[in-house]
Amino acid sequence: MSESITEEKTYKPTSPNSKLDFQSVWEYDSAPESSANLEIKDQYQLFINGKFVKPEKGRYFKSINPATEEEITEFAEATQKDVDKAVKAARKAFEGEWSKISGKTRGKYIYRIARMLQERAREFAIAESMDGGKPIRESRDVDIPLVAAHFFYYAGWADKLDYAFPGKKPEPLGVCGQIIPWNFPLLMLAWKIAPALACGNTVVLKPAETTSLTAMLFAELVKDAGLPDGVVNIITGAGQTGAAIVNHSGIDKIAFTGSTTVGKIIQKSLAGTHKKYTLELGGKGALIVFEDAAIDQAVEGIINAIFFNQGHVCCAGSRLLVQEGIADKVIMKLRDRMESLIVGDPLDKNTDIGAINSKQQFETVNQYLEIGVNEGADVYQSKCEIPDSGYFIRPTLFTNVSQSNRVVQEEIFGPVLTIQTFRTADEAIEKANNTPFGLAGGVWTDKGSKIFRVGKELRSGVIWANTYNKFDPTSPFGGYKESGVGREGGLHGLAAYVNLK
Ligand code: ADP
Numbered sequence: 001m002s003e004s005i006t007e008e009k010t011y012k013p014t015s016p017n018s019k020l021d022f023q024s025v026w027e028y029d030s031a032p033e034s035s036a037n038l039e040i041k042d043q044y045q046l047f048i049n050g051k052f053v054k055p056e057k058g059r060y061f062k063s064i065n066p067a068t069e070e071e072i073t074e075f076a077e078a079t080q081k082d083v084d085k086a087v088k089a090a091r092k093a094f095e096g097e098w099s100k101i102s103g104k105t106r107g108k109y110i111y112r113i114a115r116m117l118q119e120r121a122r123e124f125a126i127a128e129s130m131d132g133g134k135p136i137r138e139s140r141d142v143d144i145p146l147v148a149a150h151f152f153y154y155a156g157w158a159d160k161l162d163y164a165f166p167g168k169k170p171e172p173l174g175v176c177g178q179i180i181p182w183n184f185p186l187l188m189l190a191w192k193i194a195p196a197l198a199c200g201n202t203v204v205l206k207p208a209e210t211t212s213l214t215a216m217l218f219a220e221l222v223k224d225a226g227l228p229d230g231v232v233n234i235i236t237g238a239g240q241t242g243a244a245i246v247n248h249s250g251i252d253k254i255a256f257t258g259s260t261t262v263g264k265i266i267q268k269s270l271a272g273t274h275k276k277y278t279l280e281l282g283g284k285g286a287l288i289v290f291e292d293a294a295i296d297q298a299v300e301g302i303i304n305a306i307f308f309n310q311g312h313v314c315c316a317g318s319r320l321l322v323q324e325g326i327a328d329k330v331i332m333k334l335r336d337r338m339e340s341l342i343v344g345d346p347l348d349k350n351t352d353i354g355a356i357n358s359k360q361q362f363e364t365v366n367q368y369l370e371i372g373v374n375e376g377a378d379v380y381q382s383k384c385e386i387p388d389s390g391y392f393i394r395p396t397l398f399t400n401v402s403q404s405n406r407v408v409q410e411e412i413f414g415p416v417l418t419i420q421t422f423r424t425a426d427e428a429i430e431k432a433n434n435t436p437f438g439l440a441g442g443v444w445t446d447k448g449s450k451i452f453r454v455g456k457e458l459r460s461g462v463i464w465a466n467t468y469n470k471f472d473p474t475s476p477f478g479g480y481k482e483s484g485v486g487r488e489g490g491l492h493g494l495a496a497y498v499n500l501k
Pocket of ligand 1 (some may be wrong): 179180181182206207208209237238239240241242243244246257258259260262263265266
């Protein structure tokens with residue numbers, strides 16, 4: 001798209017233009033990761049009670065590789081009855097074998113899963129990139145290592161729950177329904193399943209309909225790990241399947257990560273029930289760069305904040321707030337750096353920005369690009385080549401935007417950054433807090449005192465200082481306002497899966 005947009009309304013910095021010649025300097029040969037050793041079945045069934053079973057109505061839906069628009073495989077569509085079967089299997093396991101084994105043994109199972117994930121890391125990384133469009137460098141170096149790290153971390157807690165909650169007696173909640181999104185498919189599975197199992201719960205998990213592949217490979221791994229039947233159940237399907245899990249009376253807790261729109265529907269359906277819930281929803285993170293920041297590092301941080309995983313990141317730094325005196329310089333450096341980003345084949349090890357996850361999301365991001373232009377923003381897109389087929393969008397900047405613009409207020413969930421300026425710390429804080437969201441934010445400055453002052457006043461669950469998008473299993477994650485309720489990760493993540501007596 002938007003060649004025309006780029007030409008029509010290009011931001012012109014007042015400082016001298018870059019003299020870097022990207023056309024001749026930045027040439028890479030392709031370095032594709034081979035998918036030859038990844039075995040993808042033609043069709044995947046539901047994983048219920050330790051077995052792969054066909055869906056009640058025999059219906060399947062296709063999974064598309066967003067980089068090629070080719071069909072990868074098909075997944076079973078779980079009906080209400082299938083959900084019921086999975087919940088009953090999870091209940092039986094919870095009341096049976098799983099509740100009788102010690103925390104130490106539970107920990108051993110979780111360690112085993114972690115080690116098996118490491119052994120099969122390459123396979124999982126390739127599957128994640130093929131099914132979801134993210135660059136192999138990210139699935140290989142970020143997603144899958146973090147998945148294993150979460151299982152290792154929570155394995156360690158399984159026999160130490162009494163120490164996690166001194167003076168209390170932690171008890172598992174029971175059967176946990178877990179619904180996850182498509183941006184970090186296996187990582188979100190790990191965030192959900194690892195703490196749930198560590199605390200002695202059983203689970204029924206549903207991956208997102210566009211990215212179910214690694215969850216089904218994980219189901220195979222769970223079977224190989226010899227976990228007792230019914231402890232982990234993985235069922236595939238779209239929103240109705242998710243709703244059937246949420247509304248099932250046999251569920252004790254819902255853990256949901258996804259859009260604020262669906263989160264609100266879920267919260268309404270759970271009101272007045274016994275079910276506990278954690279909701280991790282949308283975001284519109286502000287990244288505040290002060291004049292005293294190390295500018296080159298800050299620019300690298302901005303690139304990582306917004307273009308990591310094509311911007312499909314709920315905590316993405318999708319709003320840059322830059323102090324007025326350095327704005328032109330930062331924007332010029334940002335544009336230079338964007339020219340060196342390679343957009344293309346997710347399986348190529350050189351690729352920085354892969355494919356937009358689905359046709360639907362591709363259309364959504366493109367709509368926002370038009371909205372931004374219609375709202376009067378200036379748009380700049382890098383001039384890199386993009387493949388002819390597949391869902392690709394060039395990294396994009398919007399300048400000349402105001403706080404009330406939709407592109408500033410709403411979550412775009414794509415490689416699109418809005419840029420505003422500020423003069424004082426108070427103004428930056430005011431602007432940063434002025435959206436319905438409160439998931440994440442960042443501060444770049446040379447002064448520790450500014451980090452503490454601004455960090456304290458930002459109404460965001462996560463604040464990064466002089467870095468961005470860094471994750472660790474020991475660290476809690478979650479939002480304020482419309483970004484959700486509850487925390488995942490770390491000790492807080494354990495608390496969400498126990499009743500304390
Ligand atoms: P996005 O809008 O980013 O695609 P969604 O919030 O729609 O994200 O999806 C996140 C997860 O929620 C997916 O697994 C999806 O199938 C599931 N889902 C969608 N609608 C519902 C619903 N009404 N109830 C429960 N789960 C749902």
